Amino acid sequence: MKIGYPCINQTLDCSSSRTFRLASYSEERLVETVKQNLACLGRILEYNVQHGLLFFRLTSDLVPFASHAINTYNWQDHFKPTLRQLGDYIRSHNMRISMHPDQFVVLNSPNANTVKNSIAELVYQGTILDLMGLDATAKLQIHGGGAYGDKESAIHRFAEVYHTMLPEEVKARLCVENDDRTYSLTDCLVLHELTGMPVIFDNLHHECVNNGEPMREAVLLAAQTWQPERDDILMMDYSAQSPGERKGKHVQSIEEQLFHDFLAETEGLDMDIMLEIKDKEESALKAVAVARSLGRI
DNA sequence: CGCGGTCAAGTGGCT
């Protein structure tokens, strides 16, 4: 079991998500920003290794405007050696990596241009992982997309796009995650049947939308969609409801007892856990301690 | 230098 957090480290004084406005785009600005983002990413990875946090989500913003028409610069070649070094570090420390394209990546949109832009974004993120030299156990996680009043058709449109428009490099990494209002675990399992994509499980989203599956059974169902030799073990997002706030809102800080209960409920199952909790590595460190106390790490 | 409005992209649920 590996435990981690997404994108941002609040202890370090750098960000790997620096960007700039489209209006101020220039190649110089692009190169300088990517250089700083990758330097910061290196520092974050070192911090993670030193603190036993071996699961990490890379920010989508490593390369600003990477899939935008304005960006015609060959950043892939320019940063190939740097990305490779980062990948070597990741592999030599046996870290697990994911990326999570933003909400505008919608493969089943009725708008052909949205689908085209979505694929370009997936290609960009897959290329980052490819240039790092990471195998298919490093994943890209997206949601099912919209329902457009007819979810069954939307699910089949997703599968159609998957089979006819996605490059193999993307398909090898693509996973679908249950969301908190439209695509339940059951819907994701149908998508898995149609495409072979592994299902990333989100416990808080499952609490928001489900078909009555108890938590342990839900984790098992998602875990069964992962092929150990190709995909490695289940990746999941863990969070807890922020008390008194909108349903699905993430807590500020981990409640160790709840996390303890979740691990107890899933005893005997192995998985890598991404903590989607506001205070990032602070909670991830507490989670590592809880998992160690239960002998899960 | 700190604050707040706004930022490349989509969808659905709320008011």
Add this chain to the structure above:
DNA sequence: AGCCACTTGACCGCG
């Protein structure tokens, strides 16, 4: 009809 929330900051113009 328009705003908000998504995993969320970060930038930039203004005072």
